Amino acid sequence: MCVPRVLVGKRSDIQEGKFTSVTVGGKEILVANIQGSYFATGNICTHEGAELHEGELHDKQLICPWHGAKWDLTTGQLIWFQELLESIGSYRIVIEGDTLFVDI
Numbered sequence: 740m741c742v743p744r745v746l747v748g749k750r751s752d753i754q755e756g757k758f759t760s761v762t763v764g765g766k767e768i769l770v771a772n773i774q775g776s777y778f779a780t781g782n783i784c785t786h787e788g789a790e791l792h793e794g795e796l797h798d799k800q801l802i803c804p805w806h807g808a809k810w811d812l813t814t815g816q817l818i819w820f821q822e823l824l825e826s827i828g829s830y831r832i833v834i835e836g837d838t839l840f841v842d843i
């Protein structure tokens with residue numbers, strides 16, 4: 740099965756410790772640069788739907804801006820919250836030169 744590959748932007752547009760979001764085919768995806776490595780996860784918190792690109796990044800942890808759930812940006816899995824939440828999902832990043840793509 741062929742996985743659609745979508746252009747995110749230039750690597751140089753996402754500085755270390757920063758992230759951006761893109762909307763592709765109805766999916767909101769967050770792309771982060773953590774110490775020069777790039778990771779992509781869903782951008783919507785599975786608790787009540789906050790947009791995670793408005794949260795804070797601490798190393799590999801993304802803190803939800805609404806109620807503070809902590810997400811692992813490398814896997815899309817929940818690190819901490821007062822109740823279990825479904826994963827926000829993660830996506831494979833592909834780098835070609837200075838260009839970032841994500842397989843959705």
Ligand code: FES
Pocket residue numbers: 784785786787788789803804805806807808
């Ligand atoms: S919406 Fe993210 S923790 Fe509530």
